[in-house]
Amino acid sequence: MISTDLIKGSLKTIVLKVLKENGRMYGYEITRKVEELTQGKIRLTYGALYPVLHKLESEGVLVTESENFNNRIRIYYSLTEKGHSVVTEKIREMKEFIDSLQSIVNPQPGLSHA
Amino acid sequence: MISTDLIKGSLKTIVLKVLKENGRMYGYEITRKVEELTQGKIRLTYGALYPVLHKLESEGVLVTESENFNNRIRIYYSLTEKGHSVVTEKIREMKEFIDSLQSIVNPQPGLSHA
């Protein structure tokens, strides 16, 4: 498991990216998907996930649809048009972040023409 | 520039890794080095850096030596023995983190034998 400190700032981007790839998802499903993609290394807590989803909804980044499945409520989230452009920007930034971390943990001394 | 939220949890690891690579460094020099390595994308603020350095020192991860340079005080930090093993672990974790982020932003659908 990766320490939560490291993951902290990335939660929103992770959620949005997974939603972009998979279309309509409910909260529980999102945590599952993230665990699957990261081989269990990233586990979103519900105390973090749901408030983030609510906030993104109130910002107009996500919309919800409630459905009934097996007598359980499921709240499906999907990106709005605004959401799509937000994700695009967030992912661009995250790639830049990953590159930056790479250049710190794997510095390339011979790379002078960068 | 990368949003500070994203960088937040990585500060300690970044500082320690840069110190590991460069041996003895003073605070200001560390921020310079990180900017250089990341082409200006990651800028450590002093309000974050110095408290972290002090904390790492109090934890026995770093030791300091004060020197006078051009009538200015410079406080050099270097890793203790404990520090070296802390960095090793932190870097291992950060690589895992980077891999996890990669598998989210660049999912590889055909990679079933992972």
Next chain:
DNA sequence: TGCAATATATAAGTTACTTAAATATATGAA
């Protein structure tokens, strides 16, 4: 009947930061 998995919600607490302000010297430009 009792536990694990499924599914969402939220209040209270923590902490790692940001922002801002303080201090001091050297250097180059106007």
Next chain:
DNA sequence: TTCATATATTTAAGTAACTTATATATTGCA
């Protein structure tokens, strides 16, 4: 000479993104 910029460190006060804990409810398996 005076102003801005770069160098160099310190710390107080505030924020917000989380964690932890708790609550609720159904399904299915042993």
